[in-house]
Amino acid sequence: MPAPFDSTRRLLIKGIAAACLLSVTRVGFAATAQIAAVRVWPSSTYTRITLESNVSLSYKQFYLTNPNRLVIDIDDLSLNSTFRNISSLIKPEDPYIKQLRVGQFDNKTVRLVVELKQDINPNLFTLKPIAEFKNRLVIDLYPLQKNTLDDDPLFALLQEFNKGDLNDNDIPISQPVKKVNDKIVIVLDPGHGGEDPGAIGYYKTREKDVVLQIARRLRDLIRKEKAMTVHLTRNEDIFLPLRVRVEKARAFHADLFISIHADAFTKRSAKGSSAFALSTKGASSSAASYLAQTQNEADEIGGVSRSGDRYLDHTLLDLVQTTTTSNSLILGKEILSKMKRVNTLHKTQVETAGFAVLKAPDVASVLVETAFISNLNEEKKLKTANFQNQIAKAILDGIKSYITLRKN
Ligand SMILES: [Zn+2]
Structure with missing residues (x-):
């Protein structure tokens, strides 16, 4: 009976494919993520933080109040001096960020804490490598509402x-x-x-x-x-x-x-x-x-x-x-x-x-x-x-x- 044989075979092939994927993923993560560059782009409309890394970062984000802060936990990352330096990139006049702190939360997780001057709407996303850029995690901080008085749309x-x-x-x-x-x-x-x-x-x-x-x-x-x-x-x-x-x-x-x-x-x-x-x-x-x-x-x-x-x-x-x-x-x-x-x-x-x-x-x-x-x-x-x-x-x-x- 050809039909059952085919479907079993298809399942088997699927299983092999999944196993391959799994091993590839494991190999990928075996190369520990390293932050290669950090950049902060403050502006009157939004502030962007960019973390550039050798591999794509996996992260969790949550919000804490009193004081208001955005917390980003990055998995499988070891803290290096480039990332540690991020706190020095914040200028006192930044409209949204009071300070940035980074630390090794546990032996697999690095925690970035963005202490805020006002409530914000965070928009986090990752970008694949392009041109001279490696993998990027982008953290955009928007105010909850427009805070300028001009008519700029x-x-x-x-x-x-x-x-x-x-x-x-x-x-x-x-x-x-x-x-x-x-x-x-x-x-x-x-x-x-x-x-x-x-x-x-x-x-x-x-x-x-x-x-x-x-x-x-x-x-x-x-x-x-x-x-x-x-x-x-x-x-x-x-x-x-x-x-x-x-x-x-x-x-x-x-x-x-x-x-x-x-x-x-x-x-x-x-x-x-x-x-x-x-x-x-x-x-x-x-x-x-x-x-x-x-x-x-x-x-x-x-x-x-x-x-x-x-x-x-x-x-x-x-x-x-x-x-x-x-x-x-x-x-x-x-x-x-x-x-x-x-x-x-x-x-x-x-x-x-x-x-x-x-x-x-x-x-x-x-x-x-x-x-x-x-x-x-x-x-x-x-x-x-x-x-x-x-x-x-x-x-x-x-x-x-x-x-x-x-x-x-
Ligand atoms: Zn041009």
């Missing part, structure tokens, strides 16, 4: 993102009824931040730092323009998921979204400025495709607990996006025409590729590569106030000439 957007609620189907296309004299709303997006440094130059210049400096300079210039108003997606060294950047622009009813970068390329000889717009149908060149791919990895490098990266594919959005994309191309072209006065152009045409950060269906969006941080000369220039100001001015002039064109 970032906290609400991050909450929605973490719940997985930034869902395409729920997103209304914003069609704000603009009056003739309404100000043009510009959202500037300094790329990367926090756990995601972006590209790093030969002299260790970090992309996330120079692009924030350029964005702030451009913001200051735009603030002097009566017909424009400006917001930044981030004004701190904070990691923001790509989707949250897009939705922040939409929450502000942005007319224009400009993501500012200074990436690396595989060849150190690559130099010059370039501008990119979204393409939903393949990239304009292999370099554009490479760049979009590396930029879209930002969420995995910076670390998100849930992927908010499910994008818009139904017809209505596509229609809106077609108009938006043609506006984005005009904006990119105008910016490039001004940038060539202050830097050589890497490509004279606006390039296109599937950049996740440019996917707001109703906001003209451009990604500007100010210069290549991987080029020794451009890395040096990127750090100077002079070049940063020139780039900021060129982008502003490009915006102005786009606005003039759109009015005619």
Whole structure:
């Protein structure tokens, strides 16, 4: 009777597979977990603690009061000096953490105690190795409610993102009824931040730092323009998921979204400025495709607990996006025409590729590569106030000439 034989055999195979898995797991745990690096990223919206380790950490978390503290017990970990050093990373001005303590709880467990300044909503998750990062345990501490008085929608957007609620189907296309004299709303997006440094130059210049400096300079210039108003997606060294950047622009009813970068390329000889717009149908060149791919990895490098990266594919959005994309191309072209006065152009045409950060269906969006941080000369220039100001001015002039064109 073939049937019973088959099912027995299947069971047997299953059993063997399970035994193999078990032994593999045991071997895995035999290599004791070691903390390789600890980082703390305080910001006004949330504080992130990252524990980087040679193997994936297994942990339990619980909350104790009086004083309020979050306790994280990590199994099969032996305490080393890197992890012990974590308490020295907390700055007195950290909005959420009073102090961090770490100790060997029993011979298999290391206990991390996060003593808090206020009630928080912890969000813990692990990340698999990517790029230069090993396994990571991420501890995000959010306040129970937004504690700033400004009108920044970032906290609400991050909450929605973490719940997985930034869902395409729920997103209304914003069609704000603009009056003739309404100000043009510009959202500037300094790329990367926090756990995601972006590209790093030969002299260790970090992309996330120079692009924030350029964005702030451009913001200051735009603030002097009566017909424009400006917001930044981030004004701190904070990691923001790509989707949250897009939705922040939409929450502000942005007319224009400009993501500012200074990436690396595989060849150190690559130099010059370039501008990119979204393409939903393949990239304009292999370099554009490479760049979009590396930029879209930002969420995995910076670390998100849930992927908010499910994008818009139904017809209505596509229609809106077609108009938006043609506006984005005009904006990119105008910016490039001004940038060539202050830097050589890497490509004279606006390039296109599937950049996740440019996917707001109703906001003209451009990604500007100010210069290549991987080029020794451009890395040096990127750090100077002079070049940063020139780039900021060129982008502003490009915006102005786009606005003039759109009015005619
Ligand atoms: Zn970048």
